[in-house]
Amino acid sequence: MHEQDPTEQDRAKHDQVEQDQVEPVYADHAASAPMRLSARVALTNMASLTGNPSALHAAGRRARAALEDAREELATLLGAYPDEVIFTSGGSEADSIAVLRAAEQLAASRPGVLVSTIEHPAVGSVADVLGVRCAEFGVDSAGHAELVQLTELLRRHPAGPVGLVSLMTVNNEVGTVQPVELAAEIAQQAGAWFHTDAVQAFGQLPFDFGSLGAQLASVSAHKIGGPVGVGALLVRRGLQLGRYGLGGAQEAGVRSGTQPVALAAAFAAAAREAVAEQASLTMRLRQFRERLVTAARPLGGVVVNGAEPLSPAIVNLGFAGASSDDLTFLLDQQQIFCSSGSACRAGVHGPSEVLLAMGRDDDAARGGVRFSFGWSTTSADIDRIIAALPAAVCRARAVPR
Amino acid sequence: MRVLSAMSGGVDSSVATARLLAAGHEVTGIHLALSRTPLAQRVGSRGCCSLADVHDARRVADRLGIDFYVWDFSKRFADEVIGDFLSEYAVGRTPNPCLRCNERIKFAALLEKGLALGYDAVATGHYARLVENEQGLELRRARDTGKDQSYVLGVLDKHQLAHSLFPLGDSLKSQVRAEAAALGLAVADKPDSNDICFIPDGDTAGFLSDKLGAAPGRIVDIAGNDLGTHQGTYRYTIGQRKGLNLGVPSVDGRPRYVVGLAPDTRQVIVGAAEDLTVDELHGIRPTWTSEPPRGRWRGKVQVRAHGEAMNAWIETRADAVVMQLDSGCRGVAPGQYAVCYDGERVVGSSVILRAS
Incomplete structure (x- = not known):
């Protein structure tokens, strides 16, 4: 044999x-990469910064400033506006917020959701939550999304008009780069939002949210040498996601919880180096x-x-x-x-x-x-x-x- | 030696692993994933299969500083142990899944995989001794007679034993617990597992009726008199007294026992205690721990894990073993393993085909 x-x-x-x-x-970088020295330095430096970014006193303002520095730097590196960057606990949470909130916002007008068959579970398992509202489009034997099937499903989704399409930018297991720009265009023409899980793409490939045509994108720090425990969801200006979970909705009225300033700063440091x-x-x-x-x-x-x-x-x-x-x-x-x-x-x-x-x-x-x-x-x-x-x-x- | 230590997450296999390390072996811990739907939570006092047990085993491996892996044998376990368990009950026999697991999984699937991956032996926390002497390798009863598990290892052959290690054979259970505590292992106080691992709630009858479906039939006495109904012959075992729920007392007022099962006619046959007494066992599918003994020989026969070892004349035939017990024995069910001993030494095993 x-x-x-x-x-x-x-x-x-x-x-x-x-x-x-x-x-x-x-x-095993795709699982978690070693932390870059720049990220470790940023993490340790910022760890001694006391203050809740939402607090009004000087300590709080300093924390807020450091958080916004990180956000602005990341926005530049991602090709996004700073107010489009929502810090999350990582890629999975960014995916969850994107998919679940979009599905919720569009439930009445456009209930259909389409995801590819090779998504990370943070996107793929949305079918468990949405049931018949979610359908899947496949990939060919080389692992690239079947856009003809996507187009077909956009036309006749069993649950009605489609509100959200999600296709990852780079598959985490086999590394195939997906035709996301085309898919985003197809989705947009059909009137659907487009989300891409770009966790394995950002820092590995040129990435520009501005020209991508997606409404939503997820990125993570620890796949590119940043710390575990922080990521970001990019949300196109003007898009209303509504609150995810309970709490103070500190991040753009969507995500609750005190922002981890040191993690955000280390994320920005790793991203700066990765992009460079x-x-x-x-x-x-x-x-x-x-x-x-x-x-x-x-x-x-x-x-x-x-x-x-x-x-x-x-x-x-x-x-x-x-x-x-x-x-x-x-x-x-x-x-x-x-x-x-x-x-x-x-x-x-x-x-x-x-x-x-x-x-x-x-x-x-x-x-x-x-x-x-x-x-x-x-x-x-x-x-x-x-x-x-x-x-x-x-x-x-x-x-x- | 390079040793794979089967780590259930219980105290015994944990201490066994620690001892292998102390003895200078190169040890890799393996947790066998046997259930396809592992329970997320701790249930009762079980010793394998749940996610909590994987966690316990992993933490012991961490503590000991050894490599640890979970290997999936759930398909083979489902086919060869659970499948066999069900089909044996379905035809009125009483299987022992632990022996089956040792025979097909721990000292077969795991051992063969280990050998292929460059290991020399599989170790477990069973209480039994392996002794090397002029005759070769002997499997013997454990020093702790109360914990002795040589019976469930009676199915192993020469090749399997040559690649097995039982580090606890010379110890008392109390010593093992103390050793676990001294090593700082969190499992030191973990209760022993007594149940069948794939029936966590211990409700064997419920498990069987779930899997085999209800098969109601009649309870009759030896003369054929109809005494009542039952929900499936597989819910009964030869020698069983409880759970018959017969409204009518027996003619002589003495307790009645299950003495026979006839799944084809869906009959549970009951009788008096003496109807249960047998003194000749016919075993099939013999296995031998060394060269098969020839002809007729004196030995001891044990038919359940912690049962009595009964003196017997044992005759080895081509593919069978006939065991003539010195005195009668009650409640022997077809499907049970008869393990033969020569004093403390395990000679071999066979599956009881019939008893008379």
Whole structure:
């Protein structure tokens, strides 16, 4: 079946590598990236700033000023107006607010909601809440949204006129860049709002909210080297979302809770650096991707999940006969941290919903290993992965099913 | 050795794991996900399957500083343990899912996967001893006779035992708890699990009627007299006295027991205590912990986890074992495992096909 059979030599080599004490290779940026030094500095500096940004005294005003500095800086980097930036606790909350509030606001006039089949659960699971009001448009085998199907569903959604379309900018598992500008235009022509989960896009690809044509977009700090616990929802000027949750509605009358000034400042610092080095990082990551894929090919039965246009930061590989759980386990044992991008249930991975949506069978959908890279990835990291892969794949293929 | 330690989240497997580390092994903790719908909350005193147990196991692994993974065997568990449990009950037998799990999951699916991934052995927190001597590897009863779990390991063969470790065999349960406390493990006071892990509320009859559906029929005595109705033969086990709910007392006023089950005619057959007494057991699907003993030999037979070991003449046949008990034994149900011992040593097991 495979071009290479497991040999004792390979196993011995694998075990040898395992014995050696080595520096970890972190190849799971899409899950959470290491924090950039600039972000850590901003976070620690701002941590000593006392004051609630809503308080009227000097301490409160200082906190408010720092928060608005962060907001303005992020707005510039995102191509948005500052009053379009709503700080949230992260990407999932930004998605939740966007989708749930839009669905609520438009419930009477345009009840239909359309999301793609490869959305992050923060968008995709809206179907559990909305039931028949939500329908899904699919993707092709390369993992790109079927806009013909989207157009069709906009015309005849079972629940009536469509109020909201959501399509992520970059898929988090396979890295496919989605035709969001086109989708936004299609949605707009049909009179629907358009939301994009840009969590895996901002900082990895050029991103400009102003020219995107979307009404709503979600971004997150910790995927680009900012801290965990902060993100933002971009809301087009003039759009009324209404309150989400209970509280003081501090963020633009939508999101409640005292704003985390230090997290916002660190987010802005990470974003500044990410945007500044985005073009050069993309070039570097494209070379890494090329090297990794080229090195993997000879292992036989290799499938690169997803096709161009792709994020330079995500490489999703399938190895026929090997499960991603076993592969990530074996790589973990060698201090190489990557993931089997799929739904997590009690710490156990099922088949990837994204790969299933791309038409893969159950086995293939359990086989996708996601390497995701970013600002801290070095050429030596790629060397380590390339060196470790043959033996790991070999051994994973020998595991009885 | 490179060892996979099966960590249920209970005190026993936690201490077993700590001991492996102390003995210098390279240990990876594995929690087996066996349920497809893990319970989110702690329920009763169970020892596996719920998310709370995954959490406990993970925290012990953190405390011990070892790698920890959750491996999903829920499909194989559903097919080979729960599926077997249901089909055995459906045909009137009384299965033991714990032995089945050891036979098919812990020392089969997990072990084979571990070996393929470069590990040397699987360790569990079972109370049993493995002793190496001139004869080879012997599986023996635990030092703590009250906790001895050699019975549920009686299905393991030479190959499986050669790749197994039972670090608790020489210890008393009380020592194990004290050791857990000394190690600062939060599970030190966690209650033991007694139930069948996939029936958390302990209501086996309810679980079976859910899965198998109601199958009402008649309760009759040995002479065929109709005594009442029941909701499914699978709700009864040979030797059962309670739950018959017979309005009519027996002719002689003595208690009645379930002595037979006939799922094909949907009959539960009841009789007196002496109708339950058997002295010959026929076992099928034998497994042996080392070379199968030949011919007829003296040994002991145990038919339930904490049952008495009964003296017997045991005859090994090609694909069967015939056990002639010295004195009669009550309430032996087809489907139970008969585990044969030579003194403290586990010789092998078979599944009881019939008893007479």
